[in-house]
Amino acid sequence: MGVxxxxxxxxxxxxxxxxxxxxxxxxxxxxxxAPDVPSGTRQVLIGPAESAPNFAVRYFEVPPxxxxxxxxxxxxxGVVVLQGRGRVRLGDEEHAIGFxxxxxxxxxxxxxxxxxxxEPLGFLCVVPARR
Amino acid sequence: MGVxxxxxxxxxxxxxxxxxxxxxxxxxxxxxxAPDVPSGTRQVLIGPAESAPNFAVRYFEVPPxxxxxxxxxxxxxGVVVLQGRGRVRLGDEEHAIGFxxxxxxxxxxxxxxxxxxxEPLGFLCVVPARR
Numbered sequence: 001m002g003v004x005x006x007x008x009x010x011x012x013x014x015x016x017x018x019x020x021x022x023x024x025x026x027x028x029x030x031x032x033x034a035p036d037v038p039s040g041t042r043q044v045l046i047g048p049a050e051s052a053p054n055f056a057v058r059y060f061e062v063p064p065x066x067x068x069x070x071x072x073x074x075x076x077x078g079v080v081v082l083q084g085r086g087r088v089r090l091g092d093e094e095h096a097i098g099f100x101x102x103x104x105x106x107x108x109x110x111x112x113x114x115x116x117x118x119e120p121l122g123f124l125c126v127v128p129a130r131r
Numbered sequence: 132m133g134v135x136x137x138x139x140x141x142x143x144x145x146x147x148x149x150x151x152x153x154x155x156x157x158x159x160x161x162x163x164x165a166p167d168v169p170s171g172t173r174q175v176l177i178g179p180a181e182s183a184p185n186f187a188v189r190y191f192e193v194p195p196x197x198x199x200x201x202x203x204x205x206x207x208x209g210v211v212v213l214q215g216r217g218r219v220r221l222g223d224e225e226h227a228i229g230f231x232x233x234x235x236x237x238x239x240x241x242x243x244x245x246x247x248x249x250e251p252l253g254f255l256c257v258v259p260a261r262r
Binding site for chain 2: 012
């Protein structure tokens with residue numbers, strides 16, 4: 001259907017493909033999870049391409065079986081789980097997570113996400129635009 | 132279950148109640164949609180209570196039958212639809228929306244969200260912390 005966007009780098013939207021399974025969006029590239037993490041995917045839903053000056057919204061998928069590794073960043077993260085089940089580590093703690101759960105990760109807080117079961121764990125992740 | 136949070140105003144999470152129907156979160160108040168819009172609800176998932184310095188993540192529910200009214204703000208919005216079906220107006224345009232659709236609303240862009248069908252339309256809305 002193509003990305004419906006009236007302004008280059010402005011208002012518009014990415015339509016979800018509406019299929020069961022991994023979430024994909026029209027006009028959004030499926031990238032590696034991170035430069036040093038080949039397994040899993042990252043999709044930038046709102047960010048530099050939309051000229052969003054304040055924040056970015058990304059969607060990450062963690063495949064089943066990928067071991068959790070703690071990350072820590074100078075910026076904070078706002079996470080909302082959309083698909084699958086898994087576990088989040090926050091420093092020394094670990095919690096089961098699933099659809100709708102909201103995790104706030106403060107700056108410099110060690111954190112890791114892990115899938116549980118056969119499905120990937122999929123979550124939105126909001127970060128500041130400048131990081 | 133209570134809000135699991137190790138630091139006052141920091142890292143932690145709000146657990147979704149995991150039930151079908153309107154999304155609710157442990158430790159998150161269900162507020163009116165807006166001061167001047169009594170019908171519909173607003174839940175601040177990440178914001179001042181988490182001392183989030185850069186962005187806020189809110190969840191809005193628009194009840195069926197509420198007429199769409201165009202809003203416009205100096206700040207931008209990142210929207211992800213989680214429940215129900217509806218329509219978004221962006222200036223003079225209107226588009227059908229449902230689960231997973233992503234809408235980016237630039238600063239000062241007139242916009243309105245409307246539910247379609249019997250269910251409320253529920254969506255995440257990301258905004259900058261300073262607005």
